[in-house]
Amino acid sequence: MSIRVKLEAFEGPLDLLLHLIDKNKINIYDIPIVEITDQYLDYIKQMEEKNLEIMSEFLVMAATLINIKSRMLLPAVETEDEQDADPRQELVDKLLEYKMFKYVSEKLRDKQENASRILFKPPTIPKEIADYKEEIDVNELIGDLTLSKLHEIFSSIVKKQSDKIDPIRSKFGKIEQEEINLSDIFIQIQEYGIKNKIFYFRNLLEQQSTKMEIIVTFLGILELIRLGRIRIEQEHMFDDIRITYLASDIITMEEAGF
Amino acid sequence: MDIKLVEARIEAILFTMGEAVELDRLALAIDHDEDTTRKIIRNMMDKYDDESRGIHIIELDGAYQLCTKASMYESIIKITHIPKKHVLTDVLLETLSIVAYKQPITRLQIEEIRGVKSDHPINKLLEYNLICELGRMDAPGRPILFGTTEEFLRSFGLQSLDSLPAINPEKLEDFKLEAEEEAEQLTLDI
Amino acid sequence: MDIKLVEARIEAILFTMGEAVELDRLALAIDHDEDTTRKIIRNMMDKYDDESRGIHIIELDGAYQLCTKASMYESIIKITHIPKKHVLTDVLLETLSIVAYKQPITRLQIEEIRGVKSDHPINKLLEYNLICELGRMDAPGRPILFGTTEEFLRSFGLQSLDSLPAINPEKLEDFKLEAEEEAEQLTLDI
Numbered sequence: 001m002s003i004r005v006k007l008e009a010f011e012g013p014l015d016l017l018l019h020l021i022d023k024n025k026i027n028i029y030d031i032p033i034v035e036i037t038d039q040y041l042d043y044i045k046q047m048e049e050k051n052l053e054i055m056s057e058f059l060v061m062a063a064t065l066i067n068i069k070s071r072m073l074l075p076a077v078e079t080e081d082e083q084d085a086d087p088r089q090e091l092v093d094k095l096l097e098y099k100m101f102k103y104v105s106e107k108l109r110d111k112q113e114n115a116s117r118i119l120f121k122p123p124t125i126p127k128e129i130a131d132y133k134e135e136i137d138v139n140e141l142i143g144d145l146t147l148s149k150l151h152e153i154f155s156s157i158v159k160k161q162s163d164k165i166d167p168i169r170s171k172f173g174k175i176e177q178e179e180i181n182l183s184d185i186f187i188q189i190q191e192y193g194i195k196n197k198i199f200y201f202r203n204l205l206e207q208q209s210t211k212m213e214i215i216v217t218f219l220g221i222l223e224l225i226r227l228g229r230i231r232i233e234q235e236h237m238f239d240d241i242r243i244t245y246l247a248s249d250i251i252t253m254e255e256a257g258f
Numbered sequence: 259m260d261i262k263l264v265e266a267r268i269e270a271i272l273f274t275m276g277e278a279v280e281l282d283r284l285a286l287a288i289d290h291d292e293d294t295t296r297k298i299i300r301n302m303m304d305k306y307d308d309e310s311r312g313i314h315i316i317e318l319d320g321a322y323q324l325c326t327k328a329s330m331y332e333s334i335i336k337i338t339h340i341p342k343k344h345v346l347t348d349v350l351l352e353t354l355s356i357v358a359y360k361q362p363i364t365r366l367q368i369e370e371i372r373g374v375k376s377d378h379p380i381n382k383l384l385e386y387n388l389i390c391e392l393g394r395m396d397a398p399g400r401p402i403l404f405g406t407t408e409e410f411l412r413s414f415g416l417q418s419l420d421s422l423p424a425i426n427p428e429k430l431e432d433f434k435l436e437a438e439e440e441a442e443q444l445t446l447d448i
Numbered sequence: 449m450d451i452k453l454v455e456a457r458i459e460a461i462l463f464t465m466g467e468a469v470e471l472d473r474l475a476l477a478i479d480h481d482e483d484t485t486r487k488i489i490r491n492m493m494d495k496y497d498d499e500s501r502g503i504h505i506i507e508l509d510g511a512y513q514l515c516t517k518a519s520m521y522e523s524i525i526k527i528t529h530i531p532k533k534h535v536l537t538d539v540l541l542e543t544l545s546i547v548a549y550k551q552p553i554t555r556l557q558i559e560e561i562r563g564v565k566s567d568h569p570i571n572k573l574l575e576y577n578l579i580c581e582l583g584r585m586d587a588p589g590r591p592i593l594f595g596t597t598e599e600f601l602r603s604f605g606l607q608s609l610d611s612l613p614a615i616n617p618e619k620l621e622d623f624k625l626e627a628e629e630e631a632e633q634l635t636l637d638i
Contacts, residue, residue, distance in 0.1 A: 011539050012564025057564050105545040107613040115605030116533050117521035119274045123466035136386050138409045141344055147414050154355035262500035270502025270520035287527040310452035312460030330460035337461050337477035348583040374592055375574045
């Protein structure tokens with residue numbers, strides 16, 4: 001789990017790549033692609049399939065790296081064409097551009113820090129003046145806009161939307177991505193319990209809100225009751241459930257035989 | 259301490275607070291005793307009397323407040339009466355067309371069609387009185403349903419909200435076909 | 449008209465409105481043309497520079513707003529609690545810089561530079577009113593174009609987009625040199 005946390009610290013594949021380049025003290029214009037690709041893939045392996053969407057972005061970069069790597073490994077073709085570009089060039093350009101924006105965003109952070117010391121004053125328009133509101137003339141606002149023009153705008157948006165939908169796959173119904181990891185939530189409840197001893201069911205839901213997460217959290221609570229690791233109290237129906245954590249350690253789902 | 263700096267601090271504090279600030283709080287903030295603070299403020303009040311200033315400090319029961327001079331009233335009325343230029347930008351037009359043809363519609367549904375958060379255009383259209391809240395959807399979270407206003411419809415020559423559903427895309431297509439047929443008919447007749 | 453009175457009116461208007469007021473509206477309110485109005489305001493700005501003043505006028509993309517001087521911050525927080533502004537995460541700041549320097553820019557172009565999906569930061573920045581939709585690009589799919597808002601300028605203390613920190617080619621050269629030096633260091637270490 002610690003590895004996953006570390007990986008999530010990277011904003012994306014470019015960020016991870018920059019980190020590796022930095023860590024290895026590599027000249028960005030002369031990336032030892034074989035080495036970096038290996039290290040990059042190592043990181044990816046540690047990621048596991050926690051989040052498919054994030055994962056896929058890192059994989060695209062991995063594919064790019066492997067592609068460059070293979071092109072670098074091929075014997076260089078002797079050509080007169082001096083423009084036979086370094087296969088790494090595009091990646092280098094991307095990395096440099098990204099690095100540049102990381103650099104200016106730090107500068108902007110300083111500017112924001114300074115600007116936050118300047119304070120403004122809310123409007124204090126006397127009530128009788130504020131009450132006077134310039135009527136917004138809808139006719140003037142609409143101008144020469146006609147219903148058919150509006151319809152045209154609408155159609156072009158709807159058309160664009162239907163263009164995006166794959167007519168065959170859209171009939172498959174919604175495929176929900178399994179984002180919730182039951183064993184993780186089971187551990188999280190216990191970690192929360194050790195830290196807080198007495199807490200409420202609602203506390204647990206503060207960070208997670210999908211229906212699925214609520215259900216899974218509830219299942220976890222039921223399991224912990226069965227194991228005698230927590231005690232719960234609820235005065236009235238629909239009241240928040242008060243939970244007292246009795247155990248002092250954490251068990252995994254496998255150990256619990258869940 | 260430099261008297262000028264103290265004056266600046268008092269001005270900044272009164273500006274930010276907006277409301278009347280008690281002498282003792284002011285004195286604490288500028289690290290002076292109350293008597294000195296009062297003297298400094300009185301001195302400042304004289305400076306604000308200068309005719310190039312539009313604001314001044316007033317004393318209210320041992321508290322001080324920054325406000326506009328009464329003589330400025332006319333100018334303030336004038337600026338608040340200068341109408342802001344209202345324009346239907348592309349973003350607003352697009353959102354309006356979605357509300358017009360899909361009403362009643364929730365914010366989320368608008369955002370799904372547009373593909374981007376749409377609080378801003380929705381709020382603007384509400385402000386312009388082109389769309390309004392029609393009620394709430396009987397669904398989790400009871401989201402607000404939006405529709406066009408009567409005023410909007412009237413400016414398009416429609417009598418009431420009831421007349422809008424008739425203006426669906428197919429209908430418009432029909433109108434177009436009809437018109438074309440009629441035009442053809444006309445040519446044949448001649 | 450007496451110039452002093454005009455200055456007083458501008459001060460009163462800016463004080464009352466609180467928000468940034470566009471030059472054209474100010475000019476109308478004081479019955480002067482825009483050039484004269486701008487000159488008067490510039491002159492006022494110099495006067496506010498005096499160290500006995502705790503507030504001053506800032507310019508935001510052709511609009512003017514009254515605010516406290518940054519140096520007054522310490523005194524103000526002594527007397528009142530000032531709510532922290534949204535702290536922008538690295539992700540938000542990075543996305544915002546890309547929009548600021550590359551505007552108008554589409555979501556896809558942002559994602560190409562960042563190398564990662566950016567719906568979340570874009571929506572957050574829209575919510576914070578730091579970026580806005582500028583319209584749609586005249587290209588297949590008509591993607592939405594994003595740009596920065598007046599609130600962005602205010603939050604970052606910028607007079608206009610021209611005052612963004614410069615990205616100069618030399619900086620890129622620096623990065624290159626840094627990287628090379630680091631690489632050399634590595635060889636020496638071995």
